[in-house]
Amino acid sequence: MMTTLTIRLPNDLRSELKTVSREKNKPVSDLVRESIRRYVAIERFRSLRKKVLPFAEAQGFVTDEDVFKAIS
Template identity: 50%
Template sequence: MKNRSLTIRLEDDLEQELEAVCAETGRSRGEIVRDALRRQLQLMRFERLRRQALPFGEAAGWLTDDDVFAAIS
């Protein structure tokens, strides 16, 4: 897999927080930013799939998480 470079601009407070986390964990800025990007992209995929599935759940009468848990328990 070929790696690519990405340049981003950070506000001062965000950069300071990132540097503090790097120092605390011993991880590089790149590792932390890549991990954060992966998590955000997964969350966005999940939310998109949830929006697509929501009408089917509502049609089945599942309006809350409790409704789903009751149906599968």
């Protein structure tokens, strides 16, 4: 089931969105849905990372390289 969402966009952003839509041969609504999905996923990841970071740091995982070394 889908629901309708109405948003206001500046004219320049709407124009860019239409251009990308034509270039990708995808409907504008598909592009917007995909963008929102990605945004939500990134925000969930950031939230989870913020919660886990103190535990990781306590175990000595401070950088991405630390994690890579541990799993390699």
